[in-house]
Amino acid sequence: MSKTLLIRASLLTPLDANRWQYISDGGLLIKAGRIVDVDRIEQFADGRDRNTLELDGLLVPGFADVHIHWVQHHVRGRFQTDLMEWLREHIWPEEAGFEHAGLAHGHARAFFSDTLRAGTTLGMAYSSPHDDALRIAAEHARGDWILGNAIMEKSAPEPLRRASPDNADAVAPLLEELGTAHYAITPRFALNCSARLMGELGELAQRTGAFVQTHLSESPQEIREVHEAFPEARDYTDVYDRAGLLTPRTVLGHCIHLSQREYHTLAQRRSWIAHCPSSNEALDSGRMNLEAIRRHRLRFALASDVGAGPSHSMLHVMQRFVDQHRAAGVPVTPEEALYRATQAGADCLGRGREAGSLTAGKRADFVLLPRPAGKAGIEDWFEELLRGDAADLERRPLQTWLGGTPVSPDPVT
Numbered sequence: 001m002s003k004t005l006l007i008r009a010s011l012l013t014p015l016d017a018n019r020w021q022y023i024s025d026g027g028l029l030i031k032a033g034r035i036v037d038v039d040r041i042e043q044f045a046d047g048r049d050r051n052t053l054e055l056d057g058l059l060v061p062g063f064a065d066v067h068i069h070w071v072q073h074h075v076r077g078r079f080q081t082d083l084m085e086w087l088r089e090h091i092w093p094e095e096a097g098f099e100h101a102g103l104a105h106g107h108a109r110a111f112f113s114d115t116l117r118a119g120t121t122l123g124m125a126y127s128s129p130h131d132d133a134l135r136i137a138a139e140h141a142r143g144d145w146i147l148g149n150a151i152m153e154k155s156a157p158e159p160l161r162r163a164s165p166d167n168a169d170a171v172a173p174l175l176e177e178l179g180t181a182h183y184a185i186t187p188r189f190a191l192n193c194s195a196r197l198m199g200e201l202g203e204l205a206q207r208t209g210a211f212v213q214t215h216l217s218e219s220p221q222e223i224r225e226v227h228e229a230f231p232e233a234r235d236y237t238d239v240y241d242r243a244g245l246l247t248p249r250t251v252l253g254h255c256i257h258l259s260q261r262e263y264h265t266l267a268q269r270r271s272w273i274a275h276c277p278s279s280n281e282a283l284d285s286g287r288m289n290l291e292a293i294r295r296h297r298l299r300f301a302l303a304s305d306v307g308a309g310p311s312h313s314m315l316h317v318m319q320r321f322v323d324q325h326r327a328a329g330v331p332v333t334p335e336e337a338l339y340r341a342t343q344a345g346a347d348c349l350g351r352g353r354e355a356g357s358l359t360a361g362k363r364a365d366f367v368l369l370p371r372p373a374g375k376a377g378i379e380d381w382f383e384e385l386l387r388g389d390a391a392d393l394e395r396r397p398l399q400t401w402l403g404g405t406p407v408s409p410d411p412v413t
């Protein structure tokens with residue numbers, strides 16, 4: 001039987017979008033990879049049958065990134081142009097290279113090592129269309145990941161179209177192989193798929209309860225092209241809705257330029273929004289209308305959208321979330337930033353009971369951050385922690401733990 005471990009550290013965990021709990025001198029009791037108890041340190045009586053460990057810092061739950069393209073990690077933030085040009089000129093030619101297994105292995109190792117180093121323990125990622133690149137990512141995954149190969153049957157370079165499934169029967173075996181907890185049906189976005197194919201994928205999603213990930217309403221040019229390609233649909237959201245692709249397990253990247261009718265539809269379907277503020281800034285896509293999202297009570301979580309997003313650091317994404325909306329006069333608290341990058345992300349990915357907070361019963365996945373110093377309140381400290389450029393923030397976590405074990409930075413051997 002594994003021994004229990006009592007960790008003494010400062011603790012900070014989200015309660016909901018507006019509140020968190022801070023324990024300056026806390027104890028976290030762990031057994032068999034799970035959190036057993038969380039409290040002030042003096043509440044823990046001496047235990048003979050356990051190890052204790054003092055950590056010089058503050059623990060928060062592991063971060064969740066609900067929209068990231070692992071195959072773009074090595075070119076993240078490199079090209080700053082508008083969405084459609086960025087995809088066609090830079091990203092799709094780059095992704096075509098993932099038909100080579102050697103390249104896919106190397107990039108997958110780097111991706112999962114870097115995301116863990118930055119504190120991400122849970123995520124949902126787009127792969128290239130290639131089946132084998134998807135399998136390679138699944139093999140190297142560290143932490144809890146949901147993966148999907150981007151489905152691109154049209155309007156893409158020939159090598160990507162050739163590699164892509166063009167019917168649901170070609171997708172179902174991958175779903176079977178990885179399982180519904182770890183595979184997401186991934187029509188890349190409406191322009192890469194016919195209405196027929198999306199209908200088949202929607203039927204598969206409804207029948208199996210699988211996750212779906214796609215992009216919705218990121219740039220005005222994209223929206224114009226979608227209207228031309230699907231004249232029968234009322235709007236961009238309706239293209240997916242007609243196909244049956246909008247479910248409570250659907251995660252929609254961006255959702256920047258939506259009409260009232262589209263907000264209503266998303267609210268009715270209870271689909272999730274992956275809000276990617278740093279990516280939206282990098283491609284100058286516009287600001288997601290946070291006020292409308294709140295008014296319609298839409299469910300959303302934060303995401304990096306690497307490689308349009310310049311960094312896989314969720315601390316950097318939280319910084320851009322706070323700054324971008326505040327600059328538009330919309331209030332955002334540090335409590336909400338942490339919640340959207342942890343518990344909301346876990347809820348979005350169907351892991352709300354497993355991850356997302358420091359709560360008894362959940363997996364012991366967490367991140368050690370530098371200890372709050374001086375007399376500043378915990379809100380001020382957290383805002384200070386989010387300062388710095390992307391490279392600083394990628395390396396700000398002191399340690400990442402998975403299932404009660406420190407895993408990053410990689411132990412020196």
Ligand SMILES: [Zn+2]
Nearest residue numbers: 069215253305
């Ligand atoms: Zn994306």
